[in-house]
Amino acid sequence: GAVVSQHPSRVICKSGTSVKIECRSLDFQATTMFWYRQFPKQSLMLMATSNEGSKATYEQGVEKDKFLINHASLTLSTLTVTSAHPEDSSFYICRGTGLNTEAFFGQGTRLTVV
Amino acid sequence: AQSVTQLGSHVSVSEGALVLLRCNYSSSVPPYLFWYVQYPNQGLQLLLKYTTGATLVKGINGFEAEFKKSETSFHLTKPSAHMSDAAEYFCAVMRYNTDKLIFGTGTRLQVFP
Numbered sequence: 001g002a003v004v005s006q007h008p009s010r011v012i013c014k015s016g017t018s019v020k021i022e023c024r025s026l027d028f029q030a031t032t033m034f035w036y037r038q039f040p041k042q043s044l045m046l047m048a049t050s051n052e053g054s055k056a057t058y059e060q061g062v063e064k065d066k067f068l069i070n071h072a073s074l075t076l077s078t079l080t081v082t083s084a085h086p087e088d089s090s091f092y093i094c095r096g097t098g099l100n101t102e103a104f105f106g107q108g109t110r111l112t113v114v
Numbered sequence: 115a116q117s118v119t120q121l122g123s124h125v126s127v128s129e130g131a132l133v134l135l136r137c138n139y140s141s142s143v144p145p146y147l148f149w150y151v152q153y154p155n156q157g158l159q160l161l162l163k164y165t166t167g168a169t170l171v172k173g174i175n176g177f178e179a180e181f182k183k184s185e186t187s188f189h190l191t192k193p194s195a196h197m198s199d200a201a202e203y204f205c206a207v208m209r210y211n212t213d214k215l216i217f218g219t220g221t222r223l224q225v226f227p
Contacts, residue, residue: 006157034214034215042219044215093158095215097213105159108157
């Protein structure tokens with residue numbers, strides 16, 4: 001079945017550096033990719049929605065300059081956390097959906113900023 | 115605005131016992147409702163969903179949920195818990211006319227031998 005492959009599964013970075021998270025859709029074209037953040041023992045909060053070839057739409061309170069989203073192709077969307085700080089440490093999950101397909105979650109990325 | 119509320123952040127049951135995870139929704143339009151399961155450090159797996167039609171929805175791993183409009187509820191049940199059911203469970207509603215999911219706060223299910 002269709003799958004969204006998310007990498008890396010875990011990443012540790014130094015404060016002030018940038019981290020890129022990739023989500024690739026396998027066996028389907030992800031026209032839309034949703035990006036979620038999940039803090040420990042909390043629910044998933046939608047950060048932004050990206051449509052292939054368009055600028056992402058960010059939810060209220062999410063800094064678009066800090067969380068850069070690129071969705072240049074129907075099979076790849078990326079989230080870059082720029083100038084990461086410890087408070088950005090979280091679990092980031094993507095969810096891809098296409099035309100006439102179910103939506104699929106990636107496996108998630110555990111980001112730790114030290 | 116649409117939302118879901120999950121009552122009980124933790125539920126503990128014995129292996130073989132009934133599992134009941136509660137979810138109530140708020141929506142001014144007919145909702146699309148979902149239950150997802152999340153194992154530690156993993157993404158979410160769809161258990162079941164309700165869109166239209168039959169109000170009792172059967173999902174994977176023996177789970178089912180019933181949409182009750184009069185009670186604005188979509189509780190998840192399983193007749194007999196298995197150790198492998200221990201995980202975090204999320205109820206979600208789809209924002210009207212979009213593909214966006216709004217999640218509840220989650221319920222951690224523990225299963226004791």
